[in-house]
Amino acid sequence: MFKKIQNYINRKITSFIADLELQEKKKKWWHFTSKPNIHIHHTFAPKDINIFKGNEGEFGDITIGEYFFVRSYCNISVLPGATLQIGNGVFFNNYSSVNCVDKIMIGDNTIFGEGVKLYDHNHKYGFDPDFFVDKTQFKTAPITIGKNCWIGSNTVILKGVEIGDNCIIGAGCVIHKSIPSNTIIKNSQNLIFESLPNE
Structure with missing residues (x-):
């Protein structure tokens, strides 16, 4: 009892x-x-503040349409002064991240596989007098991704890229230049087979 x-x-x-x-x-x-700069449709899931990163509690402009869904361990970083616009019906799979210092726009019904990374910036570097990589200064350029795209797992999309509508990007690609609409991109790496020596 x-x-x-x-x-x-x-x-x-x-x-x-x-x-x-x-x-x-x-x-x-x-x-x-x-917050006046945050416009997230009530259908967003999961409603977890920990997904979003800013700078000391401050964020850039965030606009997210209907039925945006993210799975586990995703991060969306939008620093003050940056702009993130996500359309309706967008989906991010596990371990994906959006890193927005400038501007990132994603069209309706685009889906992202696991581990996809978006970076609209990279670190500034130079010689002064020795080579250095600046930890807090960036070179930036907007990323635009069209409607109805499928971005395969572990793809990395870099600053200044424009991807048109209805594109498929194969797993493991590094996208560093723009892609026209209605295009399939495949990773062309070759597998090399070698026999183990018989000893």
């Missing part, structure tokens, strides 16, 4: 803590989406 009472109390405490955590999560989400 005592064991049943103890189990009941433990379940109630666990449920109470879970409710508190859910309420706190909802509160943070409401605070985030109430």
Whole structure:
């Protein structure tokens, strides 16, 4: 009898803590989406503030359309002064990331495989007098991705790229120049087979 009472109390405490955590999560989400520069359609899922990264709680302009869905371990970074526009019906699979310092625009019904990375910037570097890579200064150029595209897993899309509508990009591509609409891009790496020596 005592064991049943103890189990009941433990379940109630666990449920109470879970409710508190859910309420706190909802509160943070409401605070985030109430910012004047954040326009996220209510159908976005999951409603988790931890997906979004800024700079010390400040974000650039974020506009997200209907039925945008991200799976686990995705990150969307939009620094102050940057602009992110995502259309309707866009989907990001696990471990994808959007890194926006300038401007990134994604058209309706575009889907992203696992591990896709978007970077509208790269670090500035030079000689002063020795070679250096600046940790906080960037060279930037917008990324535009059209409607109805399928971006394969582990693709990396770099600054200044424009991808037209209805494109398919195969897994593992590094996209560093623009792609016209209605195009399929494949990774052309070759597999090399060698026999192990018999010793």
